[in-house]
Amino acid sequence: GAGVSQTPSNKVTEKGKYVELRCDPISGHTALYWYRQSLGQGPEFLIYFQGTGAADDSGLPNDRFFAVRPEGSVSTLKIQRTERGDSAVYLCASSFTSGSGAVEQFFGPGTRLTVL
Amino acid sequence: GQSLEQPSEVTAVEGAIVQINCTYQTSGFYGLSWYQQHDGGAPTFLSYNALDGLEETGRFSSFLSRSDSYGYLLLQELQMKDSASYFCAAPRGGSYIPTFGRGTSLIVHP
Numbered sequence: 035g036a037g038v039s040q041t042p043s044n045k046v047t048e049k050g051k052y053v054e055l056r057c058d059p060i061s062g063h064t065a066l067y068w069y070r071q072s073l074g075q076g077p078e079f080l081i082y083f084q085g086t087g088a089a090d091d092s093g094l095p096n097d098r099f100f101a102v103r104p105e106g107s108v109s110t111l112k113i114q115r116t117e118r119g120d121s122a123v124y125l126c127a128s129s130f131t132s133g134s135g136a137v138e139q140f141f142g143p144g145t146r147l148t149v150l
Numbered sequence: 151g152q153s154l155e156q157p158s159e160v161t162a163v164e165g166a167i168v169q170i171n172c173t174y175q176t177s178g179f180y181g182l183s184w185y186q187q188h189d190g191g192a193p194t195f196l197s198y199n200a201l202d203g204l205e206e207t208g209r210f211s212s213f214l215s216r217s218d219s220y221g222y223l224l225l226q227e228l229q230m231k232d233s234a235s236y237f238c239a240a241p242r243g244g245s246y247i248p249t250f251g252r253g254t255s256l257i258v259h260p
Contacts, residue, residue, distance in 0.1 A: 038192075067247070074158075076237050076250030077193065090247060125192070136180055136246040137200075141192040 036060070038142035040126050046148045047116055055111040055145045059128030065135045066109050068101055069125040071144070077125055083109060084132050116149045123147070152176040152242045154251035161257045162228055170223045170236050170254045178243025182214050182221045187253070188234045196236075197223065225256070233258045 039058045047053050059066050065084055069077035079093040083103045091101075098116075103109040113120055123144040129135030154174045162168040172182065181200035185193040199205055199214035199221060211224040225232055235255050239248035 065246075074252070076239075076253050079247055079249070082247055090245065127193075132246045136241040136248065137183060137198045138195040139193075139248070141185075141194070143192045 038126055038128055038140050040124075040142040040145050042145055043143065044146045044148075046150065048150050049116060049118060051116050051149075053113050053116055053147065055113075055124050055147070057109045057111070057126030057128075057142060059107065059109070059126070060140055061107075063128035063130055063140070064106070065129045065132045066103060067127045067129075067135065067139060068109070068111050069127065071123045071125055077141075080111070080124075082132075089132070113147075116147075118149050121147055121149045152240070152249045154238050154240060154249060156236075156238060156251040156254045158252070159255045159257065161259065163259050164228055164230060166228050167224065167226045168228060168256065170225075170238075170256065172221045172223075172238035172251055174219050174221075174238070174240055176219075176240055176243060176249070179216065179219075180241050182212070183239045183248060184210075184212055184223045185237045185239060185250075186234050187237065193237060228258050230258050230260065232256060 041056045068080040071077045081091040086106045098114045101111045125144045126142045127139040183198045184196040187193040197212035204213045209226045214221040235253040237250045237253045239250045
């Protein structure tokens with residue numbers, strides 16, 4: 035079956051612009067996670083959804099970052115007034131339940147965001 | 151806080167055996183997962199240990215010692231395609247959300 039997909043695969047934007055990154059999780063997976071990964075680092079947690087609600091957004095670095103999952107499936111990560119420091123690969127992952135996500139998560143290929 | 155420490159890089163030759171270590175400091179430890187990530191690719195799940203001991207999955211095995219807060223990933227019969235980054239991960243206490251180590255870059259030489 036289809037895995038986790040993310041679009042776009044690459045996004046180049048200018049400082050101060052607004053961007054949206056999309057994640058389409060595996061069908062039937064109730065838990066969805068967003069991570070940010072910089073070169074030479076492990077994935078850094080941003081936000082986690084259980085169904086439609088953000089169950090934990092403690093990893094969002096500031097209020098320029100926001101994410102939604104209105105129908106409990108596709109999620110969009112939104113970044114306002116982008117800064118050069120936001121440049122990274124943004125990874126999305128899903129798991130069947132939140133508990134199974136503690137063991138195994140299924141990752142998408144990521145969106146490489148470059149802020150000029 | 152929570153932290154997982156791994157070596158930054160390990161090199162080995164084809165056919166050899168290599169061990170990637172992970173030490174962790176966490177409250178409310180549940181278990182340790184391992185992921186593989188090729189350059190430009192998505193992390194993919196390899197193995198999970200909830201209890202002490204060795205879990206074997208083909209050429210890959212993973213070990214956990216909860217008393218020592220230590221685990222390792224063992225890769226046998228190394229192949230060139232095993233060149234990748236390997237991450238250990240463990241949920242933070244009171245949560246199902248994993249914290250990842252910084253990753254170990256494995257370079258396999260012919």
